[in-house]
Amino acid sequence: MKKLSLFQTTIGKKLLMALTGILFCFFLLVHLLNNLTLFLGPDSFNALVSSLEYIKPLIRVLEVLLLIILVTHIYNAFFLSYKSKSSRPSGYSSQIKDSSTISSKTMLISGVTILLFLVVHLGTFWRIFQSVDDHSIYYDIVTKNNIVGFGNPLIAVLYMAASIFIGMHLKHGFESSFKTFGISNVRTKNIINKVAILFWFVVPFGFFVISAWFGIIKGLL
Amino acid sequence: MKRIKLNVNVWRQSSNEDVGKFVKYTLSDLNSHMSFLEMLDVLNEKLIEEGNNPISFEHDCREGICGSCSMMINGEPHGPQKATTACQLHLFNFRDGDEVYVEPWRAKPFPIIKDLVVDRSSFDRIIQSGGYVSVNTGSAPDGNAIPIPQKDAKLAFDAAACIGCGACVASCKNASASLFVSAKIAQLAILPQGNPERKSRVINMINQMEEEGFGHCTNTGNCEAQCPKEISISNIEKMNQEYIKANL
Numbered sequence: 001m002k003k004l005s006l007f008q009t010t011i012g013k014k015l016l017m018a019l020t021g022i023l024f025c026f027f028l029l030v031h032l033l034n035n036l037t038l039f040l041g042p043d044s045f046n047a048l049v050s051s052l053e054y055i056k057p058l059i060r061v062l063e064v065l066l067l068i069i070l071v072t073h074i075y076n077a078f079f080l081s082y083k084s085k086s087s088r089p090s091g092y093s094s095q096i097k098d099s100s101t102i103s104s105k106t107m108l109i110s111g112v113t114i115l116l117f118l119v120v121h122l123g124t125f126w127r128i129f130q131s132v133d134d135h136s137i138y139y140d141i142v143t144k145n146n147i148v149g150f151g152n153p154l155i156a157v158l159y160m161a162a163s164i165f166i167g168m169h170l171k172h173g174f175e176s177s178f179k180t181f182g183i184s185n186v187r188t189k190n191i192i193n194k195v196a197i198l199f200w201f202v203v204p205f206g207f208f209v210i211s212a213w214f215g216i217i218k219g220l221l
Numbered sequence: 222m223k224r225i226k227l228n229v230n231v232w233r234q235s236s237n238e239d240v241g242k243f244v245k246y247t248l249s250d251l252n253s254h255m256s257f258l259e260m261l262d263v264l265n266e267k268l269i270e271e272g273n274n275p276i277s278f279e280h281d282c283r284e285g286i287c288g289s290c291s292m293m294i295n296g297e298p299h300g301p302q303k304a305t306t307a308c309q310l311h312l313f314n315f316r317d318g319d320e321v322y323v324e325p326w327r328a329k330p331f332p333i334i335k336d337l338v339v340d341r342s343s344f345d346r347i348i349q350s351g352g353y354v355s356v357n358t359g360s361a362p363d364g365n366a367i368p369i370p371q372k373d374a375k376l377a378f379d380a381a382a383c384i385g386c387g388a389c390v391a392s393c394k395n396a397s398a399s400l401f402v403s404a405k406i407a408q409l410a411i412l413p414q415g416n417p418e419r420k421s422r423v424i425n426m427i428n429q430m431e432e433e434g435f436g437h438c439t440n441t442g443n444c445e446a447q448c449p450k451e452i453s454i455s456n457i458e459k460m461n462q463e464y465i466k467a468n469l
């Protein structure tokens with residue numbers, strides 16, 4: 001029988017998902033730290049965004065890397081989900097009891113929702129930021145624009161919803177990837193448990209607060 | 222001793238080609254101390270007396286150690302009682318008048334043979350591909366000739382408690398065999414006796430697992446919750462670790 005190489009097996013493919021998932025988690029952390037400068041006012045945020053202009057080549061490289069990471073993650077997500085469907089072509093006829101967590105059972109749903117959000121997000125903020133030459137208006141695009149920015153309450157709601165789905169995805173995903181890496185040491189697991197809170201709660205909560213503040217609360221005050 | 226009535230809906234399917242369906246049987250005056258399989262025996266006697274085809278189900282030891290009494294009872298492998306096989310499940314776990322649904326494991330690598338019986342030889346082929354150790358023939362080795370730390374002995378013993386019933390596959394949303402395969406890999410990887418084939422074992426067994434068409438692991442943990450022998454999902458972490466190391 002032909003021996004499958006590491007990445008031909010479901011374990012290897014899952015390993016790629018775990019690796020890319022964790023890398024993306026760190027990107028989200030950096031992204032959030034950037035965005036938090038919105039709270040320091042227009043000057044700070046605009047200065048930060050313009051400073052990225054000076055390292056444009058590096059940013060482009062990182063963007064390509066992120067794209068590779070995302071495509072690898074999504075491709076394997078669909079591949080494995082499809083394969084597991086074919087592992088049970090005819091399902092059960094009675095009601096099945098599954099005591100595992102909601103977040104773990106809905107990884108594909110939360111993932112696809114994140115993907116849809118990403119399409120909107122990149123199609124608006126990212127695309128517009130590429131073509132803006134006036135470095136003093138980034139802050140206004142994000143916080144005031146009433147079509148693509150938080151001036152539009154629907155956009156704010158979309159971003160808040162996306163934060164919740166990212167939180168759900170990472171509630172299971174972050175710790176799960178260390179299981180995929182095969183880390184079985186109890187002491188390490190306890191540390192991962194704690195670090196996981198930063199990624200599944202603190203980071204998504206930060207994004208949630210930004211969209212809630214600029215999109216909804218600020219307008220009500 | 223209580224006597225109860227049950228409405229038992231059993232999956233009837235004459236062969237793999239047939240489309241099966243639930244058939245409802247009402248059984249009254251059942252001794253609540255009966256095991257679930259004894260209830261099926263009573264039902265089968267009745268069916269045979271009436272000139273009908275009895276229900277096919279697999280069983281052997283009836284004491285929870287062989288793993289053959291595989292069936293989904295009310296949506297859970299081996300039924301509602303935790304850490305218990307179907308043969309050890311007693312009717313006092315049900316209430317008088319309960320509606321009970323019994324159906325076979327559902328997974329492509331476990332094709333249905335008849336009614337509740339599925340072909341689990343895919344598990345046998347996984348074991349054949351590497352779930353063994355090389356031993357010298359001759360007289361039995363001395364006990365404790367190879368010292369093994371108590372912690373390792375316990376971990377290996379816990380993994381070795383797997384009876385290969387297939388409940389993990391049956392309960393997994395992906396029909397993954399990871400819990401079974403990982404228990405069989407871990408029990409040998411932890412012990413010095415398993416060392417000579419350590420690398421080839423994990424590669425061959427995972428290769429076979431893939432060939433059989435089982436799904437992947439999402440680490441949801443339903444297998445661990447439903448396992449009649451409470452095999453820990455940490456064996457899957459061990460398997461992943463062994464597999465990654467073997468590929469480096």
Ligand code: HEM
Nearest residue numbers: 018021024025077107108111112115173174176177180439
């Ligand atoms: C914000 C971006 C994302 C991050 C940070 C992320 C992170 C993760 C992590 C860490 C895992 C756990 C891997 C493991 O258990 O080993 C995971 C699993 C998963 N992700 Fe994502 N993900 C993201 C986007 C997506 C998208 C866009 C999709 C789908 C279209 C997706 C689908 C999935 C699926 C289906 C799983 C579960 C795979 C399985 O069955 O075990 N993810 N993700």
Ligand code: FES
Nearest residue numbers: 283287288290308
């Ligand atoms: S018949 Fe052997 S475990 Fe149930």
